Amino acid sequence: MITTRDIAERLGVSVSTVGRALSDDPRISEETKFRVRQAASEMGYVGNRAARMMRGASSNVVALVIPDIRNSFYSTIAHQLSKNMQAEGFQLMLSETDDDRMVELRHLRELSANRVAGVIIVPTARPHGDSVKLLRTLPHLQLLRRHPALGSQWFGVDDHEALRQATAHLVELGHTRIAYMGGPEELPTGAERLRGFRGALREGGLPDDAGRTELWPPSSVDHGRRATRRLLDGPDAPTALVLGSTQLTLGVLEELSEQGVKVPGELSVVGFGDEPGFSWWGPGLTTTGLPIQEMATGCALWLMRRLKTKPDNDGPYTSVSLGSLVLRGSTAPPGAATTTSGRG
Amino acid sequence: MITTRDIAERLGVSVSTVGRALSDDPRISEETKFRVRQAASEMGYVGNRAARMMRGASSNVVALVIPDIRNSFYSTIAHQLSKNMQAEGFQLMLSETDDDRMVELRHLRELSANRVAGVIIVPTARPHGDSVKLLRTLPHLQLLRRHPALGSQWFGVDDHEALRQATAHLVELGHTRIAYMGGPEELPTGAERLRGFRGALREGGLPDDAGRTELWPPSSVDHGRRATRRLLDGPDAPTALVLGSTQLTLGVLEELSEQGVKVPGELSVVGFGDEPGFSWWGPGLTTTGLPIQEMATGCALWLMRRLKTKPDNDGPYTSVSLGSLVLRGSTAPPGAATTTSGRG
DNA sequence: TCCAGTAGTGCTAACGTTAGCATGAGGTGG
DNA sequence: CCACCTCATGCTAACGTTAGCACTACTGGA
CATH class of the missing domain: 3.40.50.2300 (Response regulator)
Structure with a gap:
C-alpha cells in the first residue's frame, strides 16, 4: 500500500509537505500541491483512515443494527439512511441480530472495537447488560423499539x-x-x-x-x-x-x-x-x-447533527410518528361481500 | 476511551503485559491474565481495531456494493452474506450505488480508505476507470453483473x-x-x-x-x-x-x-x-x-477463504448458477382461460 | 545594514497496539 | 558455586498520519 512517505521520497520532499498538500493546506505552494496530487494519483495513493483515526479523527461509519434486512421495513430504512448519510460522507455498516441478544452483543462489541461514529439500533426484546453499557459509550439512537434501561433517543411509531x-x-x-x-x-x-x-x-x-x-x-x-x-x-x-x-x-x-x-x-x-x-x-x-421513509430520514438527520456538533445533551430526544390506516378491500361488515382471496 | 495503558497503570504493569494478557499469550501467568481481564472488564476496555490495523492486521469488514437494498433480491443477498460472515467474525458494510457510476466510485474510494478486507460488488453498467483501478487493489468478487475490464472472480446466473x-x-x-x-x-x-x-x-x-x-x-x-x-x-x-x-x-x-x-x-x-x-x-x-441464497452463500464462502488464505491466484474463479422456471397460473395458451388479475 | 515578518518546508512527537529483544528473578544440574 | 535455562515481564520501535514547533530564505521597512 502506498503511503505519504512513498510520495515524499519520490518527490524529494517531507511527509509533512505531502500530508499538507493533500489536505490543501494554504501554507503549501500551489506548485508543490500540484506535483503531490499528480504523484498521489499516479501512484494510486489512498489515505489510510485507520491512521487518521489514531490521531483523534472520528470514523465515518454509522452502524444500523436491525433484526433482519430482508424485512422490507428495515431495508427501506437502510436505504433511506444510506442515502441521507452519503451526502455527509458517512458509510453504513449493517448488523443483523436476528432478534438474538447474544448476536446483538457480539455486533455491538465489534462496532465498538471498530470505533463506529454512531449506531442506530432496533434493540432486541431484552438486550444484554453489556450491550447497554456499550451503547452508553456510543452516540446512538433507538429506532421503533425503546429499551427502558437505555433511556436514550428514540424514533418510534405510536x-x-x-x-x-x-x-x-x-x-x-x-x-x-x-x-x-x-x-x-x-x-x-x-x-x-x-x-x-x-x-x-x-x-x-x-x-x-x-x-x-x-x-x-x-x-x-x-x-x-x-x-x-x-x-x-x-x-x-x-x-x-x-x-x-x-x-x-x-x-x-x-x-x-x-x-x-x-x-x-x-x-x-x-x-x-x-x-x-x-x-x-x-x-x-x-x-x-x-411513515418509514420520514422516520428514517429523521433518524439520519438527527444523528448526523449529533455527530457534527457537540453532545449538547439536554435530555433524550424523542420523535413519535403516527401510522395511518390505508383502506382497501379486505375489510367489510361481518358476513357482507364474498370476494375470495384465493385463486377461485 | 480506555486504552491498554490505562489498565497497565492501574495494575502497575506494563502495556506489553496487558496486551499479551488480553491476547492470551502463554508467557503471561494465569494470575496476571485474570487481573488484567478483570480490570479490562470493569473499566469497559474495548480494543481499538484501528490501532491494530496499523500494525499490519487486516480489517474485519467486507463491503457489499449494490444498486439498491430495497430490491429484495439484494436484501436477501445481504442477509445471507451477513449470516455467513458473522460466523467468521466479519462485519458487513453496505454501499448503495443507485446504478450511478460516480456514486459507485465515491463508495469505492471510501471503502479503500477504510481498508476494508474485501468487496462484493454488483458493478454499474460502465464503472469509472478509477473504480476499476481501486478494485484491482482489493480482494473482490463480482456478483451477477460482470464487468469485462475487471476480469476477476464472478458469481452469476446464466x-x-x-x-x-x-x-x-x-x-x-x-x-x-x-x-x-x-x-x-x-x-x-x-x-x-x-x-x-x-x-x-x-x-x-x-x-x-x-x-x-x-x-x-x-x-x-x-x-x-x-x-x-x-x-x-x-x-x-x-x-x-x-x-x-x-x-x-x-x-x-x-x-x-x-x-x-x-x-x-x-x-x-x-x-x-x-x-x-x-x-x-x-x-x-x-x-x-x-437461486439467490445459494449464490450469496457461495460468494461469502469463497471470499472468506480468499481472505483467510494467500491470494493463490490461479486465474479468476467463476460460478454460474441456473435459474428455474416456477410454473404458476399466469401463463396459458393464447386466448384460453380468462382469470382476471384485477379486483373483478 | 539590520531586523521583523512571511512564505514554504522540515522535524518530531503522538495516537494505541504489537512483536522482537532485553531484563531479571528463580531454579537446576554439573 | 557458577553456568545455564526458564518464566514472567519490561522496553522500544514501528505502523501512517497530523499538528505544533523549528528552520531557512526571502521581502520590505526603518
Whole structure:
C-alpha cells in the first residue's frame, strides 16, 4: 500500500509537505500541491483512515443494527439512511441480530472495537447488560423499539394508537369476534400494539372475550402461516383479524390465499405495514401504513447533527410518528361481500 | 476511551503485559491474565481495531456494493452474506450505488480508505476507470453483473439460459406475439437476458418481428408501470410478456392489477425473480426463480477463504448458477382461460 | 545594514497496539 | 558455586498520519 512517505521520497520532499498538500493546506505552494496530487494519483495513493483515526479523527461509519434486512421495513430504512448519510460522507455498516441478544452483543462489541461514529439500533426484546453499557459509550439512537434501561433517543411509531385505530375500524364495521396476531409482549412494540388492540375493544363496548390474541416472534413469515391455520381450525372462528407485524401479515396472506378463505366475506383483515403486493392481494389489503421513509430520514438527520456538533445533551430526544390506516378491500361488515382471496 | 495503558497503570504493569494478557499469550501467568481481564472488564476496555490495523492486521469488514437494498433480491443477498460472515467474525458494510457510476466510485474510494478486507460488488453498467483501478487493489468478487475490464472472480446466473427457458415456455404454449421488458443492454445482465429472449424466438421458428422489446433502467417499479401502459395502449398488443427484471415485474403486476387485465386470458406473463407476493398475485405468477441464497452463500464462502488464505491466484474463479422456471397460473395458451388479475 | 515578518518546508512527537529483544528473578544440574 | 535455562515481564520501535514547533530564505521597512 502506498503511503505519504512513498510520495515524499519520490518527490524529494517531507511527509509533512505531502500530508499538507493533500489536505490543501494554504501554507503549501500551489506548485508543490500540484506535483503531490499528480504523484498521489499516479501512484494510486489512498489515505489510510485507520491512521487518521489514531490521531483523534472520528470514523465515518454509522452502524444500523436491525433484526433482519430482508424485512422490507428495515431495508427501506437502510436505504433511506444510506442515502441521507452519503451526502455527509458517512458509510453504513449493517448488523443483523436476528432478534438474538447474544448476536446483538457480539455486533455491538465489534462496532465498538471498530470505533463506529454512531449506531442506530432496533434493540432486541431484552438486550444484554453489556450491550447497554456499550451503547452508553456510543452516540446512538433507538429506532421503533425503546429499551427502558437505555433511556436514550428514540424514533418510534405510536404503536398503541396505530392498533387502536386499526381495531376501531373493525369494531365500527360491526365485528364482535376479532382476533389479533402480533409480536411477543416482551418487545416494547408488541406490548403497545396489543394494548392498543385491547383498548379499542374496550372502547367499542365489546366484552373481554371478544378478542382473541396470538403472539408470535414476529420475524418469520412461517409463524404467520402457522398462526393462521390455528385460527381457522380452532372453534368459534373470529370474523375479523388485526395484525401487528409485517412478517406475520405476509404469512397470513399466503395462508389465506392458499386455503381460499373469502375476504372480506368470511374474514375481514387489517394488515400491518405496507409491502409491495399488499395492494394486489385478493381484494386489496386494508393495512396500517407507517411513515418509514420520514422516520428514517429523521433518524439520519438527527444523528448526523449529533455527530457534527457537540453532545449538547439536554435530555433524550424523542420523535413519535403516527401510522395511518390505508383502506382497501379486505375489510367489510361481518358476513357482507364474498370476494375470495384465493385463486377461485 | 480506555486504552491498554490505562489498565497497565492501574495494575502497575506494563502495556506489553496487558496486551499479551488480553491476547492470551502463554508467557503471561494465569494470575496476571485474570487481573488484567478483570480490570479490562470493569473499566469497559474495548480494543481499538484501528490501532491494530496499523500494525499490519487486516480489517474485519467486507463491503457489499449494490444498486439498491430495497430490491429484495439484494436484501436477501445481504442477509445471507451477513449470516455467513458473522460466523467468521466479519462485519458487513453496505454501499448503495443507485446504478450511478460516480456514486459507485465515491463508495469505492471510501471503502479503500477504510481498508476494508474485501468487496462484493454488483458493478454499474460502465464503472469509472478509477473504480476499476481501486478494485484491482482489493480482494473482490463480482456478483451477477460482470464487468469485462475487471476480469476477476464472478458469481452469476446464466441469464441467457434463464430467459431462453422463460420465453420458450411461452412459445410452446403457442404464443406468437411476445413482448420482453428488461434492463438496458449496457448492463451485461440486460444484454444476456435479451439475447436469451431473442434466441428462444428464433428457435421457436418465429419471425423477427414477433418479439417486441422495452428496455428500461431496471431499478424502478415505476418504470415497470409506465412500460406496461405503453404496451397495452400500443397497437398490435402482444399475447404474452416475459420479464427480465424483478423491479420491472413489480411495476407490471401493479399496473395489470389496476387496469384489470385478464391474465392469462388476455395476456400471459412470466416474471423475473420470486418476491413475496408473486405467488398470490392474480392467478399466481409464473416466474424465473433464481437461486439467490445459494449464490450469496457461495460468494461469502469463497471470499472468506480468499481472505483467510494467500491470494493463490490461479486465474479468476467463476460460478454460474441456473435459474428455474416456477410454473404458476399466469401463463396459458393464447386466448384460453380468462382469470382476471384485477379486483373483478 | 539590520531586523521583523512571511512564505514554504522540515522535524518530531503522538495516537494505541504489537512483536522482537532485553531484563531479571528463580531454579537446576554439573 | 557458577553456568545455564526458564518464566514472567519490561522496553522500544514501528505502523501512517497530523499538528505544533523549528528552520531557512526571502521581502520590505526603518
